[in-house]
Amino acid sequence: MTISSNLEQVNMRIQAAAERAGRDLAYVRLVAVSKNRPSAEIVDAYLAGQAVFGENYVQELVTKLGEVKEPVQWHVIGHLQSNKVKYLAGQVALIHSVDRISLAQEIDRQWGKLGKSCDILVQVNISGEVTKSGTTEEGAIQLVKECSMLPNIKVKGLMTMPPFFDDPDATRPYFSELKKLSEVITDSRIAGVEMRELSMGMSGDFEAAIEEGATLVRIGTAIFGER
Numbered sequence: 001m002t003i004s005s006n007l008e009q010v011n012m013r014i015q016a017a018a019e020r021a022g023r024d025l026a027y028v029r030l031v032a033v034s035k036n037r038p039s040a041e042i043v044d045a046y047l048a049g050q051a052v053f054g055e056n057y058v059q060e061l062v063t064k065l066g067e068v069k070e071p072v073q074w075h076v077i078g079h080l081q082s083n084k085v086k087y088l089a090g091q092v093a094l095i096h097s098v099d100r101i102s103l104a105q106e107i108d109r110q111w112g113k114l115g116k117s118c119d120i121l122v123q124v125n126i127s128g129e130v131t132k133s134g135t136t137e138e139g140a141i142q143l144v145k146e147c148s149m150l151p152n153i154k155v156k157g158l159m160t161m162p163p164f165f166d167d168p169d170a171t172r173p174y175f176s177e178l179k180k181l182s183e184v185i186t187d188s189r190i191a192g193v194e195m196r197e198l199s200m201g202m203s204g205d206f207e208a209a210i211e212e213g214a215t216l217v218r219i220g221t222a223i224f225g226e227r
């Protein structure tokens with residue numbers, strides 16, 4: 001399978017899931033997760049119509065920022081260390097993985113130096129698994145509030161990574177819980193905060209995620225093959 005035919009398949013499955021859920025396809029965006037894949041494959045995917053790419057590792061992303069000349073949009077989806085934020089300032093469109101205020105403060109500081117602001121999502125560890133990053137559900141509301149006071153940060157929504165199950169339907173409760181949490185945060189009307197995005201769903205479970213309200217699905221393996 002080529003990247004372009006994989007992308008076509010994935011996009012068809014996204015469309016079908018959105019239709020099943022009665023959702024407008026305009027509010028479901030594909031983030032192609034290109035970690036551990038060479039820049040040439042990112043360019044292939046771009047030429048096949050894919051514009052948004054998600055990366056996990058700062059060093060790898062910085063290398064690719066230099067290599068990929070096409071106007072792709074970069075998202076950070078992996079755990080981020082505060083001391084690496086400076087390498088990304090102004091160069092990524094969305095950071096999905098903000099899970100603590102110290103990280104948000106550093107993003108605020110680095111983007112502020114450029115006179116820019118950074119869109120972020122708050123990562124929530126719905127399952128409570130100790131191996132996963134993310135705030136608790138209660139912690140998320142507090143973190144969103146604290147982020148809303150930082151002048152160069154714009155909170156756009158929430159992200160989660162449920163536990164791995166063979167059965168994609170088993171992940172649904174985690175997705176619906178994230179959606180509920182985002183509604184609770186919307187209802188608390190925090191100034192400057194928009195709960196517009198729900199980043200949830202990967203290769204194994206993105207259709208369930210879309211049916212449960214995902215606006216950003218992060219898909220690697222189904223596009224680029226096994227890592």
Ligand SMILES: *Cc1c(COP(=O)(O)O)cnc(C)c1O
Nearest residue numbers: 033077202203204218219220221
């Ligand atoms: C690697 C990764 C993905 C993509 O996973 P696939 O199963 O390859 O689709 C999505 N989100 C995060 C946070 C990841 O680290």
